[in-house]
Amino acid sequence: MADVHPEHAQLQADRIYLGWQYALLHPDPGPAPRRPSPAAEDAAAPVDPDWVRRERLNEHLLNRPVKVFRFFMAGLAVLILLLGVTELLSWSFAALGLIASGGVAAFCSYAIYQGDRAVRHRIEERRAVDDRQREERDRELFQAQEEHAVRYREWAEKKERHDRQLTWYAVTVPDEIDRIDVAGGTLPGWSALITLLGATRLYSGGHLTVLDLSEGAIAKDLIELARRGGDDPLVWVLPVDLPRLDLGATLAPEAFADVLAHVVSVSEEHRTTRDLSFDNAILERVLGVLGKNATINQVTAALRALAQVGDPRDDLLRGLITATQLERIGTLFGRGVSDRVVIERAWALESQLRKLETLGSEAVRLPPARLRVVSMDRQAGVFGNRVLGTYVTTALTHILRQSPASERPWYHTIIVAGADKLRGDVLDRLMDACETSRTGLVLTYRSLTPTVRERLGRGHAAVTFMRLGNAEDARIASEHVGTEHRLELAQLTETISAAGAGLDGGYVSTVGQADDGDDSRDLGRADLKEDITSSTEWGRRATEAMGETERVLHRSREFLVEPHQLQQLPTTSVIVTDATAQGRRVRLADANPAILTFPKTTLGEFDEIKEAVLERAEGERRHEPSLAGDVPPNLGPPPARLDWRKRQ
Numbered sequence: 003m004a005d006v007h008p009e010h011a012q013l014q015a016d017r018i019y020l021g022w023q024y025a026l027l028h029p030d031p032g033p034a035p036r037r038p039s040p041a042a043e044d045a046a047a048p049v050d051p052d053w054v055r056r057e058r059l060n061e062h063l064l065n066r067p068v069k070v071f072r073f074f075m076a077g078l079a080v081l082i083l084l085l086g087v088t089e090l091l092s093w094s095f096a097a098l099g100l101i102a103s104g105g106v107a108a109f110c111s112y113a114i115y116q117g118d119r120a121v122r123h124r125i126e127e128r129r130a131v132d133d134r135q136r137e138e139r140d141r142e143l144f145q146a147q148e149e150h151a152v153r154y155r156e157w158a159e160k161k162e163r164h165d166r167q168l169t170w171y172a173v174t175v176p177d178e179i180d181r182i183d184v185a186g187g188t189l190p191g192w193s194a195l196i197t198l199l200g201a202t203r204l205y206s207g208g209h210l211t212v213l214d215l216s217e218g219a220i221a222k223d224l225i226e227l228a229r230r231g232g233d234d235p236l237v238w239v240l241p242v243d244l245p246r247l248d249l250g251a252t253l254a255p256e257a258f259a260d261v262l263a264h265v266v267s268v269s270e271e272h273r274t275t276r277d278l279s280f281d282n283a284i285l286e287r288v289l290g291v292l293g294k295n296a297t298i299n300q301v302t303a304a305l306r307a308l309a310q311v312g313d314p315r316d317d318l319l320r321g322l323i324t325a326t327q328l329e330r331i332g333t334l335f336g337r338g339v340s341d342r343v344v345i346e347r348a349w350a351l352e353s354q355l356r357k358l359e360t361l362g363s364e365a366v367r368l369p370p371a372r373l374r375v376v377s378m379d380r381q382a383g384v385f386g387n388r389v390l391g392t393y394v395t396t397a398l399t400h401i402l403r404q405s406p407a408s409e410r411p412w413y414h415t416i417i418v419a420g421a422d423k424l425r426g427d428v429l430d431r432l433m434d435a436c437e438t439s440r441t442g443l444v445l446t447y448r449s450l451t452p453t454v455r456e457r458l459g460r461g462h463a464a465v466t467f468m469r470l471g472n473a474e475d476a477r478i479a480s481e482h483v484g485t486e487h488r489l490e491l492a493q494l495t496e497t498i499s500a501a502g503a504g505l506d507g508g509y510v511s512t513v514g515q516a517d518d519g520d521d522s523r524d525l526g527r528a529d530l531k532e533d534i535t536s537s538t539e540w541g542r543r544a545t546e547a548m549g550e551t552e553r554v555l556h557r558s559r560e561f562l563v564e565p566h567q568l569q570q571l572p573t574t575s576v577i578v579t580d581a582t583a584q585g586r587r588v589r590l591a592d593a594n595p596a597i598l599t600f601p602k603t604t605l606g607e608f609d610e611i612k613e614a615v616l617e618r619a620e621g622e623r624r625h626e627p628s629l630a631g632d633v634p635p636n637l638g639p640p641p642a643r644l645d646w647r648k649r650q
Contacts, residue, residue, distance in 0.1 A: 013605060015206040017174040018182065018412065018442070019198060020466060021576050021591025022598075024492035024558060025608045027615055028167050031160040035153045038146040040139070054125055061121045065114045072110030079103035169492075170600055171608035173591035175464045175580045177411040180437045183458050184446040184576075185479060187468030189218035191573045192419055192446055195468075195593040199444065200224040200373070200417065201534070204233070208413050208442075209372045211398070215391045215420035216448075217380040219508045223595075227534065228373045235373035237512040240390045241357070241382055245364035246513045249376075250397035255294065257404075259285035261396045262301065264428055266354040268392045278427075284308075284347060291330045292323075299359040305352035307331045309345050357389050368513060377509045388423055395428055402435035412442035421445040426453040437461070450475040458482070464580035469571040476565035483563045483579055489590040491575065493557040498594060499572035534595050563588075 013019070079100050086096030175182070184195065200210050201224060212221045228235045238247050250261055263282040288304045289296055303322035307314045308331050317323045323331075335344045376394050378387040398416065408414060416436065421429060429445070436443040447454045449472060459465040459482070467483065470476040561567045563577070571577075574594045580587055597603055604611065 013202055013205050016177045019172055019174050019202040020578050021173045021593040022170040023173045023589055023591050023608050028163040030164055031157050034157055037150055057121050061117050065117050068110045068113050072107050075103045075107040168602050168604045170597050170603040172605050173578055173589050179462050179464050181443045181463040183463055183465045185450055185467050186470035188573055189220055191468050193220040194574045196220055197223045198593050198595040201227050203415050204372055210415050212375045212417045213394055214377040215423050217378050220419055221375050233372055236371040237375045237509050239377055239379050239509050239511045243511050243513055245360045248362045248365035251362050253400055255289040257400045259289050264396045265389055265393045266351050268388050287334050291327050298361045302352050302355050302359055304331050305348045309348035357386050395432055399432045399435045402439045405439050408440040411440045415442035417444040419446045422447040422451055422454050450478055467577040470568045476568040479568050480563050480565050483588055485563050487563045487588045488560050490558050490560050495592045496572050499574050534599055
C-alpha cells in the first residue's frame with residue numbers, strides 16, 4: 003500500500019493521473035460561537051425606581067382618608083382641651099373626649115404606619131427577589147461562559163483543521179487498465195489533460211508518443227515542460243516533416259502492404275474486408291517485385307506502371323523502377339479483359355499513396371527522446387491529414403505487434419488526440435496491439451459518433467467525459483455515467499476555466515531544424531511544480547486567477563449528471579469512471595496541471611487520505627497508536643519537489 007501522507011506522497015509509476023478532485027474532509031464550522039454577555043437590566047438599579055414610586059403613591063392614596071380623619075380627630079382633641087382649660091366644658095367630659103379622640107387619632111396613626119411598613123416590606127421582598135435572580139443569572143452567565151469557552155476551543159480546532167486541510171486530491175486509475183477513452187472536450191481541455199497525463203508519465207520514467215490529429219497544437223505546453231525538464235522532445239509536423247519521418251521503414255513487405263492498404267481505405271468509409279484484402283494482395287505482389295526496403299515513391303511508380311498511367315520511362319530515368327521490375331509488373335495479373343479491375347484499383351491506390359511519396363526520403367538518425375509528437379499541420383488539407391494520420395497509426399500498430407510485451411504496464415504510452423477521425427478497424431487493431439504489448443493507450447474523441455459509441459469503454463478501459471456540446475452526445479454520456487450521481491464542482495475550476503488557456507500558433511518542428519546553439523533552458527531545474535508555473539500557459543493563468551479569486555478557494559456547488567449539466571461543464575472538468583473490486587467509481591476531476599502547484603494539493607487520493615484520517619481518529623479514541631502514522635494526514639507541507647530527471 004502506498005504511503006498516503008501528503009508530505010510523503012510522490013508520483014507513482016503504477017498510477018495514471020487524470021486530474022484533481024476538490025473535496026473537504028473537514029466541513030466549514032461556520033462563524034465562531036458568540037460569547038454570552040450579561041443582560042442589559044443587570045447594569046440598572048437593584049429595584050426599579052418607578053415601581054417603588056408607584057407603590058408609595060398607591061399607599062399614599064390609600065392612606066389619605068385615614069390621614070384626613072386623623073387630622074380631624076387631632077383637631078377635635080385640641081378643641082376639647084381648650085374647652086376644658088377655659089372651663090367651658092367640665093373636666094370629666096373633657097377627659098372623656100380627649101381619650102376618645104386621641105385614641106381614634108392614635109389608631110389612624112397606627113394604620114398609616116402599618117401601610118408604610120407594608121410598602122417597605124414589599125420593596126424589601128422585591129429587592130431580595132431581584133438579588134436572588136441576579137445571583138442566578140450570574141451563575142448561569144458563568145456557566146454559559148465556561149460552556150462557550152469549551153465550544154470556542156472546539157470551534158477553533160475545527161476551524162484550524164478546515165483552514166489547513168488539503169482541498170485537492172489526485173484522481174488516478176491503476177495501470178492495470180488497458181486504455182483510457184476521453185469522450186468530448188474542447189481543445190484547451192484536451193491540452194490540460196494531455197499536459198497533466200503526459201508530464202506525470204514522463205516523470206515516472208516512462209516514454210510518451212503523442213499523435214495529434216486535432217490540428218490544435220494541444221501538446222505545446224507538454225513539449226515546453228519536457229524541454230525545461232532537460233529532455234529534447236522530437237516533434238514532426240506533417241506533411242512538411244514527412245521526408246524526415248522514417249516510421250515504418252523497417253516493416254516487412256507484408257506488414258508494409260497492410261499499412262498502405264489501410265491508408266487507402268481512409269477515403270472509403272464503407273469498404274468491406276474483402277475490398278481491403280484485394281488492395282492488400284495488389285500491394286503485396288508489387289512489393290514482392292520491388293524487394294525489401296522499398297519506398298513509397300517506388301510503390302507509386304510500380305502502381306502507375308500497373309495501372310498504365312503516364313509514361314513509365316520517366317520513372318525509369320528517375321531510378322524509381324528498373325526495366326526488369328517494369329517487365330515483371332506487366333505480367334503480375336495477366337493481360338486479359340478482366341484485368342480492368344486490377345488497373346482501376348491500382349490507379350486508385352496510386353492516387354492515394356502519392357500523398358506519402360516523400361516519406362522517409364531525407365531520414366536521418368535522430369537522438370533518442372522520451373517524448374515524441376507527430377502532428378498534422380492545420381494548413382494542410384483535411385483529407386491529406388486523414389491519410390497521414392491513418393498511416394502513422396497503422397505503422398505504430400505494426401511496430402507494437404512486433405515488439406515484446408513490456409515488463410511494466412504503461413511504460414510506453416500512446417496518446418491519440420482526435421481518434422474519431424480514424425476508421426473503426428484502424429482503432430481496433432491499435433487497441434489490440436497496445437493490449438498485447440502492455441502499452442498504455444489514451445484515445446480522445448471530439449464527438450460520440452456510432453463508431454466511437456461501439457468502442458467506448460470496450461474491454462478493460464476507463465472512460466472519462468469532458469464537456470459535450472452536442473445534446474445527443476450529452477444524453478448518451480449521462481446514461482453511461484448514471485444520472486443518480488451527485489458531483490461536487492469547485493468554483494475555482496469554473497473561474498480558472500473561464501479565464502482559459504489559449505492555443506495560439508502551432509507546433510515548431512524539431513526534426514527539420516538544426517540546433518542553433520541557443521539553449522535557454524535551465525537544465526539544473528528539477529522542480530516540476532515550478533516548471534508548470536513558469537513554462538505552461540495553464541500555470542501562468544492559474545497564478546493570475548488565484549491572486550484575483552482568493553475568496554472562492556473553499557466554495558463549491560453540487561450537480562447531478564444530467565445532459566444539460568454535461569453541456570456546461572468547465573473546460574478542464576473531467577468525469578472519470580472506472581471499475582474496481584469494490585464497484586464502479588464515478589469522480590469529478592479538474593485536469594488543470596497547475597493545480598499541482600497549489601499549496602493544498604496532494605498526490606494521494608481522497609479515499610486513501612480519508613481512510614487514514616478515520617484510522618487515526620479511531621486509534622486516538624482507543625488511546626492506541628494509529629496505523630496511519632504520527633503526522634496528521636490533513637496537515638503538512640506541499641508535495642515534495644518533483645525531480646523531472648528522476649528515473650524509477
